[in-house]
Amino acid sequence: MDTGARRPAGLIDSPRHHAPGTPRLPPTPGEFTPMSRRIVRTALALVGAAGLAASLAACGSQVATAEVGACSNLEDLSGELTEIPTVDCGEAHDAQFVHSFDIDQDGDFPGDDAIATAAQEGCLSGFESFIGLSYEESTLELDWIAPNESTWDQANDREVLCIAFLTDGSTVTESWEGAAV
Helix, strand or coil, X not given: CCCCCCCCCCCCCCCCCCCCCCCCCCCCCCCCCCEEEEECCCCHHHCCCCCCCEEEXXXXXXXXXXXXXXXXXXXHCCEEECCCCCECCCCCECEEEEEEEECCCCCCCCCHHHHHHHHXXXXXXXXXXXXXXXXXXCCCEXXXXXXXXXXXXXXXXXXXXXXXXXXXXXXXXCCCCCCCC
């Protein structure tokens, strides 16, 4: 059972900043903790005010999800979410879902490190396909929302959602699909 002890931190708490003109390396699994889904049980307060991190709630055997290409705002991806708030990409936003995939593994939860490694590999690949530029060349940052032990075991959750986002406080009013930014 998820006791709330695992704090779902992610892109919002620890964005990767890099100076223009310096080489960028992809995020490493241990560099930051990916955002995660969490099955809501009885006490939402256990997650508490642990920061601006998204924890996606499972309702029954469903977990919140978003379509690739959907746009959102980082500030809306905090707290307990039973659905992922999205906006029309023609409206101001600072994040976009650029890829999603299922971890192809059955059985017991493989652990946070294995999930982070799979998420990093899949999201980096999907990032370039969606954006039209490699992560290392892009000005965008990248993180993911991945299954945690509770959603893996109780909701059969295997989906990883990959999110590109801005870290400078600015917003855009268009999709990043094929934009090579």
